[in-house]
Amino acid sequence: MHNFAYHAPASLDAALKLIGEKEDGKIIAGGMTLLPTLKQRLAAPSDLIDLAGLPDLRGVKKEGGHIVIGAMTTHYEVATSDVVKAAIPALAHLASIIGDPAVRHRGTIGGSLANSDPAADYPGAAMGLNATIVTNKRAIAAEDYFLGLFETALERDEIIVSVRFPIPEKAAYQKFRHPASGYAVAGVMVSKTGAQVRVGVTGAGPNAFRARDFEAALEKSFTAEAIKDVKMSPDSLLSDIHCSAEYRAHLVGVLARRAVAQA
Amino acid sequence: MKSKVTLTVNGKERSAEVEPRTLLAELLRDHLGLTGTHVGCDTTQCGCCVVHVDGKAVKSCTMLAVQAAGKQVTTIEGLAKPDGTLHPMQEAFREHHGLQCGFCTPGMVMMAVDIARRRPGADEKTVREELEGNLCRCTGYQGIVEAILSVVNPGAVKDHHHA
Numbered sequence: 487m488h489n490f491a492y493h494a495p496a497s498l499d500a501a502l503k504l505i506g507e508k509e510d511g512k513i514i515a516g517g518m519t520l521l522p523t524l525k526q527r528l529a530a531p532s533d534l535i536d537l538a539g540l541p542d543l544r545g546v547k548k549e550g551g552h553i554v555i556g557a558m559t560t561h562y563e564v565a566t567s568d569v570v571k572a573a574i575p576a577l578a579h580l581a582s583i584i585g586d587p588a589v590r591h592r593g594t595i596g597g598s599l600a601n602s603d604p605a606a607d608y609p610g611a612a613m614g615l616n617a618t619i620v621t622n623k624r625a626i627a628a629e630d631y632f633l634g635l636f637e638t639a640l641e642r643d644e645i646i647v648s649v650r651f652p653i654p655e656k657a658a659y660q661k662f663r664h665p666a667s668g669y670a671v672a673g674v675m676v677s678k679t680g681a682q683v684r685v686g687v688t689g690a691g692p693n694a695f696r697a698r699d700f701e702a703a704l705e706k707s708f709t710a711e712a713i714k715d716v717k718m719s720p721d722s723l724l725s726d727i728h729c730s731a732e733y734r735a736h737l738v739g740v741l742a743r744r745a746v747a748q749a
Numbered sequence: 750m751k752s753k754v755t756l757t758v759n760g761k762e763r764s765a766e767v768e769p770r771t772l773l774a775e776l777l778r779d780h781l782g783l784t785g786t787h788v789g790c791d792t793t794q795c796g797c798c799v800v801h802v803d804g805k806a807v808k809s810c811t812m813l814a815v816q817a818a819g820k821q822v823t824t825i826e827g828l829a830k831p832d833g834t835l836h837p838m839q840e841a842f843r844e845h846h847g848l849q850c851g852f853c854t855p856g857m858v859m860m861a862v863d864i865a866r867r868r869p870g871a872d873e874k875t876v877r878e879e880l881e882g883n884l885c886r887c888t889g890y891q892g893i894v895e896a897i898l899s900v901v902n903p904g905a906v907k908d909h910h911h912a
Contacts, residue, residue: 489769492769517811517813525792534769562805586882587864587879589811589882591807592811592812
């Protein structure tokens with residue numbers, strides 16, 4: 487890996503000041519994607535600004551009808567949080583099957599969402615649970631947040647502070663897990679709150695998205711049967727070494743039905 | 750560009766001059782001479798480099814040395830007692846033939862101790878799932894799983910070596 491200067495600011499203001507000053511600087515959260523990327527020299531930032539020293543960005547709390555998770559909260563902390571397990575068990579489950587135990591001890595929800603890997607789990611949760619990404623500047627609805635492959639609405643001088651999840655009546659996450667990497671070949675988070683149903687899909691497209699045809703059918707009848715004939719178009723989905731777009735389109739349907747049955 | 754990093758390793762305060770890009774695994778092996786921590790894949794997959802940082806298993810090839818400043822790090826060298834008495838998990842690996850060539854063993858044992866902390870009473874399926882970030886290319890896992898089960902859930906051991 488190329489060398490860089492390392493900074494461990496003790497406050498969000500100090501971190502923002504650094505990111506303002508260091509034009510080629512990069513923020514590091516858990517580093518579970520960034521450090522492998524640096525090792526492969528796919529990126530060469532001049533400075534790394536580590537958010538690990540900001541305690542305000544860490545932790546889980548319930549605020550009214552929402553679960554609020556600090557950006558630097560690790561996957562392990564989300565998976566084992568009594569607050570998350572009681573309010574949105576599907577989210578705790580999702581966190582518990584990211585990567586492997588050692589990765590879950592370092593990787594964070596903010597890092598995952600900022601990176602927007604097409605095969606990461608949390609983007610599917612953000613879409614399927616109608617989350618809001620809260621930054622130092624504003625609150626961004628998940629729908630407006632994911633813009634493309636590894637591309638989000640985050641501006642250069644914007645840091646995710648927390649993620650707000652409305653507590654649904656029902657939710658479930660189903661994932662076709664790549665057996666070697668643990669990444670989602672496809673993953674579907676389904677949630678139901680009153681008459682509203684959300685179906686968030688990750689792994690299948692260049693970024694997480696809502697499967698609106700599935701949502702419409704499930705709002706009429708929240709059963710696996712209701713979506714058995716709903717087809718996902720493979721047109722904008724990913725084809726890669728693991729499988730074709732058509733295969734992923736089929737998987738999304740299967741996983742959506744499983745998630746509805748489980749919710 | 751080098752800076753001094755001070756951390757606690759196996760209960761002792763240690764310092765080293767490192768570059769920001771120096772990995773925790775490199776600090777341990779190259780600067781502190783603790784070569785029990787192995788680097789297998791260097792891509793966060795194989796788990797040979799697992800150590801504990803503030804009590805939690807992490808892959809030391811995917812953490813910067815500077816990120817470990819001020820932290821408590823335990824490596825495989827820190828498990829046995831000073832008189833050489835093995836840690837119960839090390840003893841279990843020996844007893845159940847949980848190693849062959851030994852390359853993955855330090856990471857396996859460190860992860861096993863972490864599993865025992867987090868998942869007491871785990872069944873065989875859980876132990877196998879918990880080991881998915883640690884690769885062994887020669888024993889085939891059976892002895893490793895038996896060794897861990899013998900510590901976390903002795904009733905679940907189906908021991909093939911002591912039939």
